Amino acid sequence: MGALANSFYNAIVKRNSVYVTTIFTGAFAFGVGFDTAITSFWDTWNKGKQWKDIRAKYVEAADS
Amino acid sequence: MAAIQLAKKAVNLPPTCRTLASGVPAASYVNLNVRDTAGHGHGHGHGVGPRSDAPARWAGGVSASSSAGLVSKSFANVPSTGVFQKRLIHSTVPAKIEPQVPDFSHYEAKSESTNRGVAYMMIGGMGLLSASVAKSTVTEFLATMAASADVLAMAKIEVELATIPEGKNVILKWRGKPVFIRHRTQDEIQEARQTPWKTLRDPQRDEDRTKKPEWLVMLGVCTHLGCVPIGEAGDFGGWFCPCHGSHYDISGRIRKGPAPTNLEVPVHDFDEVNNLLVIG
Numbered sequence: 001m002g003a004l005a006n007s008f009y010n011a012i013v014k015r016n017s018v019y020v021t022t023i024f025t026g027a028f029a030f031g032v033g034f035d036t037a038i039t040s041f042w043d044t045w046n047k048g049k050q051w052k053d054i055r056a057k058y059v060e061a062a063d064s
Numbered sequence: 065m066a067a068i069q070l071a072k073k074a075v076n077l078p079p080t081c082r083t084l085a086s087g088v089p090a091a092s093y094v095n096l097n098v099r100d101t102a103g104h105g106h107g108h109g110h111g112v113g114p115r116s117d118a119p120a121r122w123a124g125g126v127s128a129s130s131s132a133g134l135v136s137k138s139f140a141n142v143p144s145t146g147v148f149q150k151r152l153i154h155s156t157v158p159a160k161i162e163p164q165v166p167d168f169s170h171y172e173a174k175s176e177s178t179n180r181g182v183a184y185m186m187i188g189g190m191g192l193l194s195a196s197v198a199k200s201t202v203t204e205f206l207a208t209m210a211a212s213a214d215v216l217a218m219a220k221i222e223v224e225l226a227t228i229p230e231g232k233n234v235i236l237k238w239r240g241k242p243v244f245i246r247h248r249t250q251d252e253i254q255e256a257r258q259t260p261w262k263t264l265r266d267p268q269r270d271e272d273r274t275k276k277p278e279w280l281v282m283l284g285v286c287t288h289l290g291c292v293p294i295g296e297a298g299d300f301g302g303w304f305c306p307c308h309g310s311h312y313d314i315s316g317r318i319r320k321g322p323a324p325t326n327l328e329v330p331v332h333d334f335d336e337v338n339n340l341l342v343i344g
C-alpha cells in the first residue's frame with residue numbers, strides 16, 4: 001500500500017504540470033466513458049421501445 | 065433549594081504544642097510526665113494500694129510497649145487550630161496544574177506515504193469531477209444557443225432528382241432564397257470543364273462547384289445586387305441577370321458584366337439510396 005502510494009505520488013503528483021495534465025486528461029476520458037456507459041444503460045433499459053429498435057417493422061411494412 | 069447543613073463530625077486532633085526555647089515541646093494542660101502507676105508491688109516505704117492522685121484510665125496513662133518502649137498517653141479534647149471558615153460560594157475556576165492535552169495518537173496516520181497518496185488521490189478526483197462538470201456546463205450552455213432540431217429540419221429541403229429531366233432547370237425556394245438546380249447534359253459538362261478557368265474573374269474549377277458533374281446547385285441570387293438571374297440565357301449558355309447584365313456560364317461562373325463573383329453554391333448532399341438531393 002505504501003509502495004503503491006509512493007509510486008503514485010512520484011509518477012503523477014510530484015510535478016504540478018503532470019498532475020494537472022493528468023486531471024484534465026482523466027476528465028476527458030471520464031466524460032467519454034460516462035457518456036458511453038449512460039447511453040448503453042439507456043439503450044438496455046429502453047430495449048424495444050426506441051425507434052431504432054422497431055424501425056425494421058414499420059419500414060418493411062411500408063415497402064410491402 | 066437545599067438549606068445549608070452544618071455537618072458535624074468528631075475528629076481527634078493532636079494537641080497544639082509550641083516549642084520552648086530549649087527545644088522541648090510544651091503542651092498546656094497535658095501531662096507528659098511518666099508517673100508510676102499505683103500498686104507496682106515492691107516495698108520501698110510507701111503504702112500499698114492505689115494512689116489517690118492516679119489518673120483515671122480514660123484520661124490516659126502509661127503502658128509498656130514492646131516496639132516503642134514506655135508510652136505515656138494523655139487523652140485530651142482540644143479545639144482545632146485556627147479559624148474554621150466555611151466557604152459557602154466560590155466561583156473560581158479550579159486552576160489546572162498543566163494543560164490537559166488529549167491523546168491524538170489514535171487519529172494519527174498509520175503510514176505517512178499512504179496518507180499523502182490518498183490525500184492527493186482525493187484532491188485529483190475532486191479536480192477531475194470538477195473539470196468534467198465545468199466542461200459539461202459550458203457545452204450544455206453553448207448547445208442552448210444552437211438551432212433546435214425542428215429548426216434544422218425546416219432549414220433543409222429535399223429534391224427528388226428523378227423528377228428533373230436532363231437539360232432542365234428547377235427553381236426552388238430555400239431559406240427564403242431561390243435555388244437553381246440544373247440537370248446538365250454531357251455537352252454542358254464538357255463545356256464547363258474545358259473552359260480555361262484560370263483567366264476568369266473569379267477563377268474556380270467546375271469540379272469544385274459540383275459534387276456530381278450532372279447536377280449543378282446554386283443560389284439564384286446575382287452576386288452584383290441580388291437580382292434573380294434568368295436561366296438558359298446570356299452569351300455563355302448559362303444565366304443572365306436582367307438588372308445590370310451579368311452573364312454566367314453553364315457552371316454559374318461570372319463571365320461578363322458587373323457581378324464580382326460566381327453564383328454561390330450552397331451546402332448540399334446526395335442521398336444515393338432514395339435518389340434525393342438534400343440542400344442545407
